[in-house]
Amino acid sequence: MKRLCPLIVGVIVLVIPLVVCAAPRAAKRDKDNQEDDAVADSLARIEAEKYLSIGVDFYRKKLYTDAIENYNRSLEYVSDYYAAMVAMAKTYQDMKDLTPAEKWYRKVYETHPDSVAGYLGLAGIFLIKASMNEIYDDSAQALAEEGVERFPEESDLYHIIAEVFKRKGGVEAADSVYKAGLETNPENLGLRNSYVNFLTDHDRYEEAYENELYIVNAKAEDYIAREKLGDIAMKLKKYGEAEEAFNKVIELRPEDVDARVKLANVYLALKKYSSAETKLKEAIELDSTKLVPRIYLGVVYLNWGKEGQAEKTFNKILAMDEGNGDALYFMGTIYVRRATRAVKQTTIDAW
Numbered sequence: 132m133k134r135l136c137p138l139i140v141g142v143i144v145l146v147i148p149l150v151v152c153a154a155p156r157a158a159k160r161d162k163d164n165q166e167d168d169a170v171a172d173s174l175a176r177i178e179a180e181k182y183l184s185i186g187v188d189f190y191r192k193k194l195y196t197d198a199i200e201n202y203n204r205s206l207e208y209v210s211d212y213y214a215a216m217v218a219m220a221k222t223y224q225d226m227k228d229l230t231p232a233e234k235w236y237r238k239v240y241e242t243h244p245d246s247v248a249g250y251l252g253l254a255g256i257f258l259i260k261a262s263m264n265e266i267y268d269d270s271a272q273a274l275a276e277e278g279v280e281r282f283p284e285e286s287d288l289y290h291i292i293a294e295v296f297k298r299k300g301g302v303e304a305a306d307s308v309y310k311a312g313l314e315t316n317p318e319n320l321g322l323r324n325s326y327v328n329f330l331t332d333h334d335r336y337e338e339a340y341e342n343e344l345y346i347v348n349a350k351a352e353d354y355i356a357r358e359k360l361g362d363i364a365m366k367l368k369k370y371g372e373a374e375e376a377f378n379k380v381i382e383l384r385p386e387d388v389d390a391r392v393k394l395a396n397v398y399l400a401l402k403k404y405s406s407a408e409t410k411l412k413e414a415i416e417l418d419s420t421k422l423v424p425r426i427y428l429g430v431v432y433l434n435w436g437k438e439g440q441a442e443k444t445f446n447k448i449l450a451m452d453e454g455n456g457d458a459l460y461f462m463g464t465i466y467v468r469r470a471t472r473a474v475k476q477t478t479i480d481a482w
Contacts, residue, residue, distance in 0.1 A: 179208040183215045190218065195226050213239070217248045224256070232256055247285050250278030254291045261298065268295050286312040286319035293329070302333065320346050327359070336366045347376075354383040354390075361393060365400075373397050388414045392424050395431070404435040422448055426457045438465060 186201030199222055205215040220235035233256045240249025257271035275291040282288065289312025296305035309326040312319065323342050330339035343360045350356055361376030377394040381387055391414040398407035408431055414424035425448050432441035442465050448458040 175208040179205045179212050179215065181205075182208070183212070183218065186215070186218060190222055195222050198222050211242050213243050213246060213248075216242070217252070220248075220252055224252075229256055229259060247278060247282045247288075250274055250282070251285065251287055251291075254278060254288065258291050258294055261295070265298070268298060271295055284316055286316040286322040288312075289315070290322045290325050293325070297329065305329065317345075318349070320349060324356075327363075331363065331366075336363055339363050340367060340369070352383060354380045354387075357383070358390060358393070361390075361397075365393075365397065368400075370397050370401055386417060388417050388421060388424065391417075392427055395424075395427055399427070399431055399434065402434070404431055407431045408435075422452060422455060422458075426455075426461075429458070429461055433461065433464070438468070441465060 182201045182205035186198040186205065189195070189198035189201060199219065202215050202219045202222070206212055206219075209215070216235055216239045220232050220239060223229075223232035223235060226232075233253065236249055236252035236256060239246065240253050243249060254271050254274035257267045257274065261267035261271055272292055272295040275288045275295075278285065278288045279292070289308050293305045293308040293312070296302075296308060306329070309322070309329060312322050313326065316322070323346055327339045327342045327346070330336070330342065340360070340363045343356065343363055346356045347353065347360050357376050357380045361373045361380070364370070364373035364376060374394065374397045377390050377397065380390040381394065384390065391410045395407040395410040395414070398404070398410065408428065411424045411428040411431065414421070415428070418424075425444055429441045429444035429448070432438070432444060442462070445458045445462045445465070448455050449462070452458070
């Protein structure tokens with residue numbers, strides 16, 4: 132042991148200086164390598180962002196093939212670039228090419244589990260597929276429910292779950308999902324609009340009206356929401372509210388023919404025949420080829436007691452479309468009325 136100890140000490144003494152001397156040089160090389168890697172990563176990120184930007188520009192112009200080509204170049208620089216992967220999936224989805232869209236959403240789901248896009252996109256693809264084959268309903272529901280657990284604020288996930296329940300016939304379950312989603316995020320107008328459709332499908336017009344009114348108050352210039360509000364108000368016989376809604380649509384879209392027809396229908400229900408006639412004539416002047424305003428005009432004249440003008444209106448429609456069922460029906464109504472009056476008068480004269 133006495134002879135070995137000096138040797139051991141000697142080895143230790145020899146080794147330690149080597150380590151001490153080498154450590155600073157190794158640390159310096161590591162630091163240099165890290166800085167080089169950081170610079171390389173930064174340059175790669177810049178290039179990736181550049182090609183993504185070019186791709187997005189092509190996407191906006193609906194030049195999808197060129198967009199995909201640039202997304203691929205972006206991913207060559209940064210293989211897990213989140214924004215490029217999502218853009219790729221979305222572009223394929225817009226092209227109605229569901230297989231690659233699903234592939235890319237799955238990559239997002241697996242590579243970026245802390246992002247909602249993978250859950251939402253992949254569940255959405257399964258929902259689309261479920262409309263063609265119901266076996267995908269369960270996959271859409273499972274992914275959306277998994278997403279809700281991680282992202283309870285994302286109301287679009289609730290929408291997907293509710294859509295699955297609707298298809299499966301679970302009306303109460305779908306209703307509860309919509310309510311949970313809106314309670315979590317009441318400002319999600321897309322989800323609320325879907326809920327309005329759900330409510331009107333089940334003749335729950337009062338609730339539908341309140342939810343559509345919320346949308347209109349949030350988006351005052353949304354003429355589609357205004358028109359929908361008017362349609363629901365008509366179902367509830369809230370004629371004043373319907374009149375206001377359709378008038379606002381016309382204010383937002385002065386050339387809108389259909390809104391004038393709907394407004395005329397409000398006046399017809401209120402027996403304001405002169406106002407109804409005015410709106411229908413405006414509609415006909417805006418587009419003389421449309422038959423619906425002329426049919427409504429004829430109906431207004433019939434209800435107004437202006438049988439001659441009604442007959443003239445329906446004859447004009449039949450000159451434009453000789454097989455028009457509505458015009459033929461109402462012309463028959465006019466003839467029946469006349470025949471009934473003639474028989475009645477003959478009876479009176481006979482007596």
